[in-house]
Amino acid sequence: MTVMGRPHLPLRQFVLKMHSRCDLACDHCYVYEHADQSWRGRPPVVSDEVLRATAERISEHAKTHQLDAVHVVLHGGEPLLAGRTRLRGAAAELTAALDGVCELDLRIHTNAVTLDERFLDLFAEFGIKVGVSLDGDRAANDLHRRYADGRSSHDRVLRGIALLNQPRYRHLFAGILCTIDLRNDPVAVYDALAELAPPRVDFLLPHATWDEPPPRPAEDTDGTAYARWLLAVHDRWTATGRTMDVRVFDSVLRTLRGDSSLTESLGLAPADLAVIETDGTFEQADSLKTAHDGAPATGLDVFAHSLDEVAAHPGIVARQQGLDGLAEQCRACPVVRSCGGGLYAHRYRSDGSGFRNPSVYCSDLLSLITDLRDRHMTDQSVRPALAEHHLAELATGRGTAATVDLLARHQLSLVRELLGHVWHETTHTPQGEDAWRTLTVLDGEAPESVDRVLAHPYVRTWALRCLGGDAEAAATAVHGIAEITAAAALRAGRAETVVVPVRDGLLRLPTLGTLTLEAGIEQAEVRTDADGCTVHAGGRTYTVGRTGAKDPAWQGTRRFDLDGWSVALEDTDPWRDCHGHPAHPRLTEGEAEAWRAGLTAAWAWIRRELPEYAPGIAAGLRVITPLLPSPENADLSSAARDAFGAVAIARPGTPETLALLLVHEFQHVKLGAVLDLVDLHDPACETLFYAPWRADPRPLEGLLQGTYAHLAVVDFWRARWRGGGGRDAEVRFSRWRDQTAQAVETLATSKALTEDGERFVAGLREALAGDAVSVDALRAARRAAEEHRRTVRPPGH
Numbered sequence: 001m002t003v004m005g006r007p008h009l010p011l012r013q014f015v016l017k018m019h020s021r022c023d024l025a026c027d028h029c030y031v032y033e034h035a036d037q038s039w040r041g042r043p044p045v046v047s048d049e050v051l052r053a054t055a056e057r058i059s060e061h062a063k064t065h066q067l068d069a070v071h072v073v074l075h076g077g078e079p080l081l082a083g084r085t086r087l088r089g090a091a092a093e094l095t096a097a098l099d100g101v102c103e104l105d106l107r108i109h110t111n112a113v114t115l116d117e118r119f120l121d122l123f124a125e126f127g128i129k130v131g132v133s134l135d136g137d138r139a140a141n142d143l144h145r146r147y148a149d150g151r152s153s154h155d156r157v158l159r160g161i162a163l164l165n166q167p168r169y170r171h172l173f174a175g176i177l178c179t180i181d182l183r184n185d186p187v188a189v190y191d192a193l194a195e196l197a198p199p200r201v202d203f204l205l206p207h208a209t210w211d212e213p214p215p216r217p218a219e220d221t222d223g224t225a226y227a228r229w230l231l232a233v234h235d236r237w238t239a240t241g242r243t244m245d246v247r248v249f250d251s252v253l254r255t256l257r258g259d260s261s262l263t264e265s266l267g268l269a270p271a272d273l274a275v276i277e278t279d280g281t282f283e284q285a286d287s288l289k290t291a292h293d294g295a296p297a298t299g300l301d302v303f304a305h306s307l308d309e310v311a312a313h314p315g316i317v318a319r320q321q322g323l324d325g326l327a328e329q330c331r332a333c334p335v336v337r338s339c340g341g342g343l344y345a346h347r348y349r350s351d352g353s354g355f356r357n358p359s360v361y362c363s364d365l366l367s368l369i370t371d372l373r374d375r376h377m378t379d380q381s382v383r384p385a386l387a388e389h390h391l392a393e394l395a396t397g398r399g400t401a402a403t404v405d406l407l408a409r410h411q412l413s414l415v416r417e418l419l420g421h422v423w424h425e426t427t428h429t430p431q432g433e434d435a436w437r438t439l440t441v442l443d444g445e446a447p448e449s450v451d452r453v454l455a456h457p458y459v460r461t462w463a464l465r466c467l468g469g470d471a472e473a474a475a476t477a478v479h480g481i482a483e484i485t486a487a488a489a490l491r492a493g494r495a496e497t498v499v500v501p502v503r504d505g506l507l508r509l510p511t512l513g514t515l516t517l518e519a520g521i522e523q524a525e526v527r528t529d530a531d532g533c534t535v536h537a538g539g540r541t542y543t544v545g546r547t548g549a550k551d552p553a554w555q556g557t558r559r560f561d562l563d564g565w566s567v568a569l570e571d572t573d574p575w576r577d578c579h580g581h582p583a584h585p586r587l588t589e590g591e592a593e594a595w596r597a598g599l600t601a602a603w604a605w606i607r608r609e610l611p612e613y614a615p616g617i618a619a620g621l622r623v624i625t626p627l628l629p630s631p632e633n634a635d636l637s638s639a640a641r642d643a644f645g646a647v648a649i650a651r652p653g654t655p656e657t658l659a660l661l662l663v664h665e666f667q668h669v670k671l672g673a674v675l676d677l678v679d680l681h682d683p684a685c686e687t688l689f690y691a692p693w694r695a696d697p698r699p700l701e702g703l704l705q706g707t708y709a710h711l712a713v714v715d716f717w718r719a720r721w722r723g724g725g726g727r728d729a730e731v732r733f734s735r736w737r738d739q740t741a742q743a744v745e746t747l748a749t750s751k752a753l754t755e756d757g758e759r760f761v762a763g764l765r766e767a768l769a770g771d772a773v774s775v776d777a778l779r780a781a782r783r784a785a786e787e788h789r790r791t792v793r794p795p796g797h
Contacts, residue, residue, distance in 0.1 A: 112160030175200030395763025601655030
């Protein structure tokens, strides 16, 4: 069988209907409330015979096409109504049929109102991931998702999600599906869902066609109300640090970069999904129930027909034609490769054109995609691109000054974007508006001074706090914008006056230092000029010059200009406490000098023994934040994901150890910036992976971060060994190289890397090659690794 002269494409995704009825009466449900009413004639629950035949058909199809994985969603109606025995039967049949054939990604999608620990124990036994339908807070959810008698389902759903968030079940939580209603406040919906800490949220456009268009407010004259709703969610998502994946935004950004979409409603990827109803009939995607009665039907069933026959059905073939299957208007659209014509069902019109139309959401999709493109894919000088050769270079663990500078420029563009969100999403005061106007002028006339301040690592930390939605957010925003403006004016040597709110008796000038004021002072007037600045507050005048004498209340940031590296010791900024460990209070002069001596020696060691790492550190590591020592006085260091350019370290006893902590933590800094530019792994991957050096399993990104950081550890011990460190250094080098190589292979076989990720991990593997050690050292390294594994890893892992 062929599709337009080509062999038909295999099916990889299957929706298996476990129950055809539901315990809720959601008025936007495509199964019961739209044109197709075939559910009425189907048995309520799937039979054992249908389950067995379905498993056999999927296994047969996977063998024929040598598939590496198939994805099955247990669905409904409400699948939990099928009961634990029937759900266990489905999981067991599928698992047995696919054993030795291919991997099985098994999921269930539920309203969660009857989800309990017994269900979750069953799902844990078979590794069944759980997706939950929820439309936001109580008010938003209850617009549609109620019981037949009108009762709210909200509390019961939250109870189910609370169970999923328990540590023993958290790995099963696949995410939340939320249907958009324009009457709901987008930020309130997002915040309500984000509070539940799902790994992912799907925001879905309500099913509609040209015959039954979606509801729109009267003022939506340009047909972009849904785009505006989603963009408001996007702004909140970005401003709060993207703490969860949002499939629609991830898909748009992926397709804009030329990658595949994560959802059938976007992109040009061919359809590869079939539905098995409770009576064993094969259907096309459920969303087609919106179009007309019988729209999803194929006339095929699991007992008499193969999945190859299903894949060759004209309805599925029509969704495998890419651009050729779209309306002429769509083929000429500049965003067609991202939009893909929208969800197939949303194109339907009963005038004879069928599905050969643009989406009924065409204007929304065009607006959404172009707006995201303009925000994320702007001019290269503003948002630099990471070329393939940059990625290959970084995969070695090293990085030239030019490449790290590119990462730094991209991070600066992200902070600028966050600053805009802070201004537009928080309440302003007259003094705040004055500061913003001054900052805008400075940005036009002295942009390098503004950039110096915005590039400070903890400006991003501050911005994310401002956008967190807490009671202090607006006050914190005005406070910080004024501080940034005053610091930029001081750096530019411009004659400006900025009124800066004072918080907890502290006036902060980011990148420069802090001024401690008398208790009770609420604001200060900062006057800058070519010589420095003076601060007027509480009837006193403080001198905070760029040169000359400074008031004793001023605590300036200490900057060390080492041999080719200028780095600040940050022990004043109140936003520095973001590294997961207590920050050291203001250092004494003696403590600061000890840091200077240690950094000088560590930097000399890096330049001499690890010269490939030095240029990147000099270009990108601007701030070191001292940490309080650990109670055990063990080595302690950290890098915060949202503080590019900073590492935090408790000062160790030797310069060599300080050098190790510097190169190790800066790896995290670099890779975090890379991941803001390039998708190295599929964000849909929810599998947890063990690293040889940790007791707990980690998400794929955590394993990637740890592996990349350990490249520097391997290089450090290689350098120590080569430099005469003796047998101990040789053993440590061998152990860390072997364990890092194991982690690389775990990454490589995860089946969740993108093409860029596969190339990147191949580069990690190459970087570990070479330098054979003695047999004795190899054995000692393996004994040490095994002892460590027994100590930290639970039995059976």
